[in-house]
Structure formats: structure tokens, C-alpha cells
Amino acid sequence: MDAFQGLIYGFGVVLSGSNLISCFLGVLVGTIVGVLPGIGPIGAMALLIPSTYSLGPTSALIMLSGIFYGAMYGGSTTSILVNVPGEAASVVTTIDGYQMARKGRGGAALAIAAVGSFVAGTLGLVGLMLFAPPLASLALEFGPPEYFSLTLLGLIFLSRIGSSSALKSFLMVGFGLLLGTIGMDAISGVPRFTFGSLELGQGVELVPVAMGLYGIGEVLIIAERITGIPELIKVKFRELFPTLAEWRKAFPPMMRGASLGFFLGLIPGPAAILSTFASYALEKKLSKHPEEFGQGAVEGVAGPESANNSATAGSMVPLLALGIPFAPPTALLLGALTIHGVQPGPLLMAKHPEVFWGVVASMYIGNAVLLILNLPLVGIFASILRLPQHMLMGMILLLCLVGTYSINNSFLDIYILLGMGVVGYILRKLDFDMAPLILAVVLGPILEKTLRQSLFYARGDAWALFGRPYTAFLLSIGLILIILPPLVRRLRRI
């Protein structure tokens, strides 16, 4: 079916059964976690994966992706009203959004952020519909060597552009790969690093690792300081209408942010975060009045808020078309789909069209719901910030513990959760980036399987492995990414 037919079919899927409720719940939870500083979309998705077990794969993916893009909307609320970003992709919005609010234009900033998110999210979906099917067709030509190269490139890319040093990021990749090898070997059935434990034979689940790093780790970081309830700038409903001049200023940055965000979403890395910084820098460069940036420039809100939403749609392309996640949130989506017995990749559209088109259509509906949720109801969401810190942290802890236990009714999983929480706390304090670790836990088994299959097919012939055009191209990029940055640094010193 073509894109239009697929979309119509997708709307039929979303509007039937529990999918519409899942979509609504997903974007609602996404908005709430976006508003709340401390728990981001990754933590929330990890927390809610166990609750999707009773749902079908389509409903589960609709709900979890709703949290992912919903958090991008919610994050702007606290950035603008409190000067506290709800999640990392809204950090840039604090610069001009909060200044707008201080000047009495908080309502306009919220409206521009919400409309920009809606426009960019919708345009990003058009991009997703246009890019994913041809990419999936191309990926049908891929064999194990191409998948191995692509997976390896994803890990190298993420380590290179992550927030910590390359050495620390690569070490996190190594640690993630190590965790991914624990358990029964999928090909030979040999138990590895299980020390006789039957429970460890099942392997280390993604959920306790992600919940530990992002949930327990975050609780421990927040526990360092007891903070009061932040002061909110109040916005009345009638103030939620930007002036014509503000709309005129906002529209071009929205379009540019949408394009930039989508294309950054296609490449490995924390695209939602990177796209906001890139969009802000671009708008400042293009502006005739760059001195207004930092003082409440409309463009400084419209561009980044559009970019992060479009990036979420972009980052769904490699997941749905290739079956390879390039960022932690999509890695969790892959984990959830695998739990439900659905393998994303080039055959997803043919084998499970209800999942692919259902998710795409749900994102259109979700974006519209988010626009409604985030404008008239902004006061309600902002008031969530009045929840005392101890209540919030207590609830996160219980959700982490029970959520982890509910996967396999396993006490070992809770120990893994706690262990990863402490490890995550220490590593995050020392500037280690957690994203490569999460991605490596998910991609490790794919990397190993494709490497072994490639070696088997090549029968020891290295040229058969690395001489294939796509493989050579992808591995060359990976090699350049490893060699070039230190080389450039050394040359600069000379």
C-alpha cells in the first residue's frame, strides 16, 4: 500500500479498540514527565514498559511513543514558567522562554512552543512517511555484514557526539556490550557469565538497567539536595494568544526547526537535545537582531521547540525501517516491541502494517491532543510542580521497584535495578554519558549475532565481509569518526 492508503489504514487501527486510549494515556504521561524535572521520557518509558504487557504490540508502541514525543511538549512549560527545564531537550527554551514570561509574554511563549511543536511534529511525520518506506526497501538488500556495520556505526556515532569524553562514552559502550552478553548464548545455547544462576540465564533485561540508571539514579541525585516548591509565573487563558508580529517572527524558525530536527533525528545520537541547540544557534545566526537572543526572542523559543518535536519523528525512521535504534528512547521502543514478539525492520511494514501505520497515525492524533492539552490546560500541568519532592521521589521508587519485579516476578531483577541505580549515580556524577550504555545493551546482541553470521557467511574471507559497498561505506564513516577528531586536535596543537 502507498503512504496515503497506509495512513488511512493506520487511522482505522488507532480509532479501533484500546489504541486511542493508549495514545491519549501516552501523551498525557509524556506531558506530565516533560513538566516534572527529574524524570525524563527515557525513565518514564522504562517505568511503563511492564504495564504494556497486557496490551497488544500496537497499543504498547503507541503508548510508549506518545510518552516520547509528549515529553517534548511538556518540557517547555516549566522552562518558560519556572526557568527549570522539565527534560534535557527543553534546556534551550529556558533562555528566551523564561525571559518572555518575565516580560508578561509567558502565554505567548507557551502558545508558540505548543503550536511550533504541533507543526513540526506533523511535518516530521510527513517526513517519516516519506523516508521510512524507501529506506526499508533499501534495507531489504542488507545482509548481516551491512547490519553489523550499521549497528557498529550507530554506537560509534553516539559515543562521538555524546555529552562526555569519547573515552568515557566508549567505555560505557563496552560496559553495555558486557551486560548484553550475560545469559544464554542465542546461537549455541551455552550459558555465559551466569555463575550457575538459572535466572541470569535469561539475560539482563533492558528495563531494570534503564530504570536503575534513569529512575533510581535520578532519585539518588535529587536526594542530595532538599528543594522547596518552585515559584510559578501564572498565565491566564486570555494571555495565550501571541500577537500577529510574534506569529510572523515565529513561523520561519518553526519551519527551519522542523527540517533541521527531522534530519538530525535520522542520525545516531540524542537528536531531540542536539536539535534544540543547533536550531537556537541557526536562528541566532540568521537573525537581524541577534542581540535580542537571551532577552526574550520569539525565534529562540519557536525554533528549538519545533526542532525537538520533529527530531522525535526523525528518530523513529531508523527504528521502524531498519530495526536499529539510534537513541535511548527508540532503544526502549525496540525493547518493548521485542517483548511483544514484533521485530522492527524492513519487513515490519509488510508483516505488521497495523504496527507501523497505527503508530504513524497515532502520532498525528497525539500531536493534536497535545496541542489541546498543552494550551488550555497548561495551568493544571504547571501545578504538578507543586507536588512535594518527597512524594514524587517515593512514587518513582515504588514504580521502579514494582515495575521491575513485574517483568519476570524476579527478585534478581530488583537487585540489578538497585545495582544499576548506584552505578548510574556514581557514573553520572563523574560525567559518564548513560545513553551509549543503554544503546549498547540493546544493540550488543544484534552486533554479536550479525558479526557471527557475517563471519560464517564469509567463510573467513575478509574481502567478502568488508568489500561489500554498503559495508565498506558504513565502516569507512565509522573509521573516520574514530580517527578524525583526535587527528584534528593534534594538528591544531602543531
Add this chain to the structure above:
Amino acid sequence: MPRALPLTFLSFALLGGAYLAESLSLSRGTVEQPGAGLFPVLVGIFILSLSIPGLAASLKAGEDRDLHQGVFPRGKDLRRVVTIALSVLLFTVLLQPLGYGICSAFLMGAVFRLLGMRSWGKAAAAAILTALVSYFFFISLEIPLPRGSLFS
């Protein structure tokens, strides 16, 4: 914690070394027919090849002392973090014998008291209420919560 970064790299080096040693006991197979040990051996070498230079660099440059001084909390703040981590550990250990109800009430009581509630009485009341509400919430989601082996 003035030596946190070298200690972290050292921990990874030890982990990588132990992992590599264990990997070598697995069959690596041949190039044409790779075994279960091949990939772990590569991962072990990868971890060691990063953690040892990282350890050397952090020790040599004294980077840790400059960059990570004051990163970890001290005094009361550190005690609060450690107590919460220990409370979660205690919850985990006691979950099987005592069940969800008692354990969650104790954990919530500790968290509420440590993170802001000044009165023990109010913290205990809020903890019991939270434990009850969460119990019925999780049960409604059909999550089989441990009831406690001591009581069954």
C-alpha cells in the same frame, strides 16, 4: 572523594580483566564458525584497552582532583543519599519474607522523612496511606505482588 575517577577506571579495568578471563574459558570457535566466546573476548579486550589508558591518564593528569572535587555530596547530604540506597536494598531483601505492604510502608516512611517531612508521625501516616493506595493500584494492574513468605 578525591580519587573517584581513577577508582572508577580501576573498577572497569578489574571488571574487564575478570570478564576477559571468564570469556577465555568459553569456546571461541574458528573464523568460519565463531563460538560463544569470540564476542565476549573482543568486548573484554575493548574494555581493558579503554579503562587502562583512562586510569593512567586520570592518575597522571591529576584531572580527578581538579574536575571532580566537590562532585559528590558530603556530610548530611551524603548520609541522605546512602540511607536512601540502603533503604531500597533493605526493601529488596525483606520483600520476599515480609511482603509488599510492610516493605513499601517502611520504604516510603524513610523516603518521606529523609526528603523533607519533618514529623515522624506525619511521615508514617503518609507512608502507610501511600503503601495502601499503591498496593490497590498495582493489584488493579494485575501485578502479582509478594505477600510475604512469613505470613503464608
